[in-house]
Amino acid sequence: MPAIIDQVVAxxxxxxxxxEATARLxxxxxxxxxxxxxxxxxLDRLAADLRAAGxxxxxxxxxxxxxEDLERLVDLATSEYGRLDVLVGNAGIARTGPVADLDVAGWTQMIDVNLVGVLHGIAAALPVFRRQGHGHLVTTxxxxxxxxxxxxxxxxxxxNAVRTLLEGLRQESTDGVLRTTAVSPGYVRTELAxxxxxxxxxxxVRQDMERLAIAPEAVARAIAFAIEQPEDVEIGEIVIRPTVQG
Ligand SMILES: NC(=O)c1ccc[n+]([C@@H]2O[C@H](COP(=O)([O-])OP(=O)(O)OC[C@H]3O[C@@H](n4cnc5c(N)ncnc54)[C@H](OP(=O)(O)O)[C@@H]3O)[C@@H](O)[C@H]2O)c1
Structure with a gap:
């Protein structure tokens, strides 16, 4: 699939x-x-593995x-490889529990990582994408x-705040420079729980994962599918869940 060869993906x-599965694929x-x-x-062990495999x-x-950490990550892409084609905003946490638990600290952490973290990625990548004339935001x-x-x-x-954000950004970016993709996985076998x-x-959640979950490689393939499309094709949303999930 030639479109992925030579792309620079953070x-x-x-x-x-x-x-990790996306990085490997x-x-x-x-x-x-x-x-x-x-x-x-x-991260260093993973990068060593990838380099050892060529x-x-x-x-x-x-x-x-x-x-500033997102700015430094984007800077690393441009200094090391000359540009940034895709930012996969994938970091996330799930401090789940009933609202009645009043876990205000957990709520705040989820907002900071899952929403503000994505906004920080956009703030760092968007100027680079505009300068280059192309760029793709893929978000989990x-x-x-x-x-x-x-x-x-x-x-x-x-x-859902991120889903809304990406759609708003898409509406503001119909000049052909930016593509946005929201990938919605169901249960995936990871460390999230x-x-x-x-x-x-x-x-x-652990039991549900054990019973239902698909491998993270399945989501990596969905992300690759969005990335490898021709520049004029934007995959806006992908929903990928276990066949047996209700
Ligand atoms: N597994 C599922 O069933 C499932 C379903 C739907 C959506 N998702 C979403 O998929 C994404 C990936 O999660 P996963 O399932 O692969 O779980 P995971 O194995 O726990 O991976 C989460 C990743 O996010 C990173 N992270 C957490 N807080 C961070 C922070 N403050 N700054 C930077 N990185 C941070 C973690 O790295 P460090 O701890 O090293 O920073 C880790 O690499 C998340 O956005 C999650 O909400 C997962």
Whole structure:
């Protein structure tokens, strides 16, 4: 699939799960990948793996709640590889639980990572995309925002805020420079549930993942599909869930 060869793709949340699988797939198909997350030991191991297999990969410690970290990640792409073709805004957390738990700290964290983190990526990448005359924002949202279920209200709200944001940006960007894609996975087998504070909800999500979830590579393939389209084709939304998920 020639369209991915030589693309420069920055990925946030590349240290595990969907971000890691996306990095592996795109690097194997010839993209230069620029990997951001907070756990730099994992990022460095991943980049070493990719380079050992003949791929091109660099890393930078990135906390998406810090605007300057996204700027440094985008700077790394342009200084190392000359441009940035795609930003995959994938970093996310799920501090799920009933609203009645009043987990204000968890809500704030989800808003900071899942929404403000994506905005920081847009703020860093958009000027580069405009200067280059092209660019693609791919963002991992969720089916949680499509079928609203108990315990996921605030998480779903952050994901739907991003969905709305991307559609608004798309409406403002019909000059052909920018493409936006919102990818909505259902249950995917990753570490996402490990960080849920509410023990009962964490156990339930782990069991659901065990029972239902698809591999992160499936989402990586969906992201690759959006990226490899010709410049005049924009895949706005992709919903990808286990066949057995209700
Ligand atoms: N798994 C699912 O069922 C599912 C379903 C729908 C949507 N999603 C979405 O998919 C995305 C990826 O999640 P995943 O399922 O692959 O889970 P994961 O394995 O836990 O990966 C989450 C990634 O986000 C990064 N991250 C978290 N907070 C960050 C921060 N402040 N700054 C930078 N990076 C941060 C983590 O890296 P560090 O901890 O190293 O920073 C990690 O690389 C998320 O947006 C999630 O909401 C997942």
């Amino acid at each position: 990925i946030t949340g590349a240290s595990s799960g969907i971000g 795109l690097a194997a198909r010839g993209a230069a990948v620029v990997l951001g997350a907070r756990r730099t030991d994992r 791929g091109r990969a660099v890393t930078r410690a990135t906390d998406v709640t810090r605007r 949202v969720s089916t949680s925002g499509l079928k609203i279920v108990p315990t996921q209200a605030v998480y779903a709200a952050t994901k 490990d960080w849920i504070d509410n023990a009962e909800v964490r156990e339930q």
